[in-house]
Amino acid sequence: MEAQLILALITLLFLLLAWYVKKKVVPHLKGHLGELSVSLRLKSLSKKDYIVLNDVLLKIAESSTQIDHIVISKTGIYVIETKHLKGWIHGHENSEYWKQTIFHHKYRFKNPIKQNNIHVHALKKVLSDYPQIEYYPIVVLTGSAVLKNLTNWSPVIYSNQLIRVIRESDKDITLSFDQMARISDQLNRIRLRGKKENKAHVRRIKKKEWEELTKETCPKCGNYLIKRKGRFGEFYGCSAFPKCTYSRNIVAGN
Numbered sequence: 001m002e003a004q005l006i007l008a009l010i011t012l013l014f015l016l017l018a019w020y021v022k023k024k025v026v027p028h029l030k031g032h033l034g035e036l037s038v039s040l041r042l043k044s045l046s047k048k049d050y051i052v053l054n055d056v057l058l059k060i061a062e063s064s065t066q067i068d069h070i071v072i073s074k075t076g077i078y079v080i081e082t083k084h085l086k087g088w089i090h091g092h093e094n095s096e097y098w099k100q101t102i103f104h105h106k107y108r109f110k111n112p113i114k115q116n117n118i119h120v121h122a123l124k125k126v127l128s129d130y131p132q133i134e135y136y137p138i139v140v141l142t143g144s145a146v147l148k149n150l151t152n153w154s155p156v157i158y159s160n161q162l163i164r165v166i167r168e169s170d171k172d173i174t175l176s177f178d179q180m181a182r183i184s185d186q187l188n189r190i191r192l193r194g195k196k197e198n199k200a201h202v203r204r205i206k207k208k209e210w211e212e213l214t215k216e217t218c219p220k221c222g223n224y225l226i227k228r229k230g231r232f233g234e235f236y237g238c239s240a241f242p243k244c245t246y247s248r249n250i251v252a253g254n
Contacts, residue, residue, distance in 0.1 A: 033084055033142075034082045034083065034084025034142035034143060034159075035054070035055065035068050035069070035082050035084075037142050037159060038068070038069055038080065038082050038140055038142065038159055038162065039052075039054045039069065041159060041162055041163060042054075042069060042071060042162075042163075044163055045071065045163065045166070048177075049073060049074065049170075050071055050072065050073050050166075051071070051072040051073075051180050051181065051183075051184045052069065052070070052071050052072075053069070053070040053071075053072070053184065053187060053188070053191075054068070054069050054070075055067075055068065055069075056070055056187060056191050057191055057192040057193070058122055058123075058126060058187075058190065058191060058192065059190075059192055060122045060125060060126075064192065065118055065119055065122045067079060067080075067081075067119045067122075067123075068080055068081055068082040069082065070123075070187065071166060072175070072180045072183055072184055073166070073170055073175075073180070074170070074173045074174070074175050074176070074177070074180065075134065075136075075169065075170045075171060075172060075173065075174060075175075076133055076134030076135060076136055076174055076175070077123065077127075077133055077134070077135050077136065077183075078136045078137075078138060078166055078169075079116055079119050079120050079123065079135060079136065079137045079138070080116075080137075080138050080139075080140055080162075081112045081113075081115055081116040081119065081137070081138070081139045081140070082140050082142060082159075083109075083112050083139065083140070083141055083142070083143075083145070084141075084142045084143045085100060085109075085141060085142075085143050085145035086100075086102060086143050086144045086145055087100045087101050087102035087103075087144075087145060087146070088100070088101040088102075088145075088146050088147075088148040089101075089141070089145050089146065089147050089148060089150060090148055090149040090150065091111060091149075091150050091151070091152070092150075092151045092152070093111075093113055093151060093152045093153060093154060095111055096110070096111060096114070096228045097109065097110060097111060097228070097241075098110075098111050098112070100145075101148075108241055112139045112156075113137070113139055113152060113154050113156065116137040116138075116139060116154075117137065119137070120135045120137050123135065126186070126187070126190065127183060127186070127187075130175075130179070130183065132174050132175075133174065133175065133183075134172075134174055136155075136169055137154055137155075138154075138155045138156075138157065138162070138165065138166075139154070139155065139156040139157070140157055140158070140159050140162055141156070141157070141158055141159065142159045216236065218238040218239075218240070218244060218246050219246065220238070220244055220246045221238060221240055221244040221246070223238055223239045223240040223244065225237065225238060225239065225248075226238075226239050227250070234250045235247050235248060235249050235250055236248045236249075236250060
């Protein structure tokens with residue numbers, strides 16, 4: 001009997017470890033793998049014409065934002081959001097969430113264009129002494145993802161297109177190399193570094209996600225409703241989406 005109990009406990013611990021690795025460790029490693037592949041591609045840019053900063057964490061007021069890659073050129077600043085995904089990707093520029101289809105399963109993730117717009121806004125605040133800067137937000141897909149039914153006017157590209165897109169966009173000169181270097185120095189001075197700061201950033205993100213939950217519950221499954229934005233305006237959606245697809249329009253004044 002004691003041996004069976006020990007075996008059951010070992011099995012339970014193994015299942016918990018497998019769940020943790022699948023849900024926490026693997027996605028984290030995949031994200032880093034995508035960022036690393038883009039960082040390696042950016043190394044091919046000439047250091048005489050470009051300054052590249054990777055994994056830049058900035059604190060803005062009581063919040064913080066993590067920018068995967070910043071490329072400073074004489075034309076302006078390229079702000080790059082990397083997504084390491086597989087399957088088919090569906091979405092709209094103004095939607096709060098996009099969908100990822102893998103075989104017959106659908107998953108949702110936050111609209112990377114909107115995420116990158118937040119990064120651009122943060123950089124504009126930090127670099128307010130340079131009003132002439134042009135910003136070029138780019139979403140880069142790594143992995144085996146295929147763009148399907150995507151409605152966008154901001155660039156969403158595959159990683160093998162990145163260098164060509166940057167070089168083709170480089171036309172008008174708005175910054176001298178001295179200005180580029182000063183901008184890089186300024187960002188390096190204020191960026192947050194270390195595990196402690198990264199953990200604090202993750203806590204702030206989770207707190208914000210929690211605050212987005214409403215006190216109302218879904219009439220279909222009982223999970224909390226979240227206020228979201230779609231192409232037709234705001235609505236309440238179930239926090240268990242895509243397992244539960246309940247949604248309700250927001251009445252004006254509510």
